[in-house]
Amino acid sequence: MEIKTGLWMDPPDGRRWFFDSGALSLDLGYTGDYGYGVAAWESLHGPADLDSWLADRFGPPARPCGETDLAGARRLRAAITATARRVSTGEPPAATDVDVINDWAARPAIPPRLPGGTGKPVAPGPAEMLATVAHDAIRTFGSMPDRVRECAADDCRLIFLDTSRPGSRRWCSMRRCGGRAKAKTHYHRNH
Numbered sequence: 001m002e003i004k005t006g007l008w009m010d011p012p013d014g015r016r017w018f019f020d021s022g023a024l025s026l027d028l029g030y031t032g033d034y035g036y037g038v039a040a041w042e043s044l045h046g047p048a049d050l051d052s053w054l055a056d057r058f059g060p061p062a063r064p065c066g067e068t069d070l071a072g073a074r075r076l077r078a079a080i081t082a083t084a085r086r087v088s089t090g091e092p093p094a095a096t097d098v099d100v101i102n103d104w105a106a107r108p109a110i111p112p113r114l115p116g117g118t119g120k121p122v123a124p125g126p127a128e129m130l131a132t133v134a135h136d137a138i139r140t141f142g143s144m145p146d147r148v149r150e151c152a153a154d155d156c157r158l159i160f161l162d163t164s165r166p167g168s169r170r171w172c173s174m175r176r177c178g179g180r181a182k183a184k185t186h187y188h189r190n191h
Contacts, residue, residue, distance in 0.1 A: 003057050017176055022161030024057065025137035026148075029081040032074070034159070044070060044077075054129045058110065062123040069126040076104050076130055080137050084159045087141055088150045101141075104134035153177035 006020035021027050033041040044050050047065040050073050054061050079100035083093040109131035110124045147162040151172040158172035171177040
């Protein structure tokens with residue numbers, strides 16, 4: 001099962017743009033404030049918001065999310081964002097955050113499915129979907145920690161997984177920070 005990553009960002013300046021974090025687990029982090037304490041960035045206000053986020057990535061859950069699912073998603077999100085922030089600066093993750101991610105990953109996840117059979121797939125529940133997010137976090141932080149990076153712009157702290165072939169991605173987006181950096185370099189060369 002291939003899941004597309006990325007989300008639309010709606011900054012206060014009104015210039016909406018698409019940010020591809022490169023990892024499903026990092027996308028979950030962007031449903032909140034990524035540990036910066038900005039309440040306005042929270043998008044998981046209730047179980048219906050979690051339903052919507054999960055459905056956008058996996059299809060509708062087998063049952064609607066409840067308060068317990070929402071609390072679990074927020075706890076997993078906090079562990080992922082704390083780990084991403086540490087790993088992006090070369091620090092090891094905190095053991096307590098690793099424990100939360102490992103706990104979620106130990107639960108039943110969405111099983112892989114070979115297309116072309118006659119059986120109809122059973123829709124997963126919220127817990128299986130969140131366990132799948134935890135599996136992605138383990139792949140991201142465990143096998144590619146040197147590719148978990150913070151945007152190189154001085155005024156941006158977005159964290160992404162560099163999935164480029166050469167491993168040279170520096171910007172959250174070439175249309176945003178990368179473009180501004182190139183324009184600044186061009187201006188300084190020509191003035």
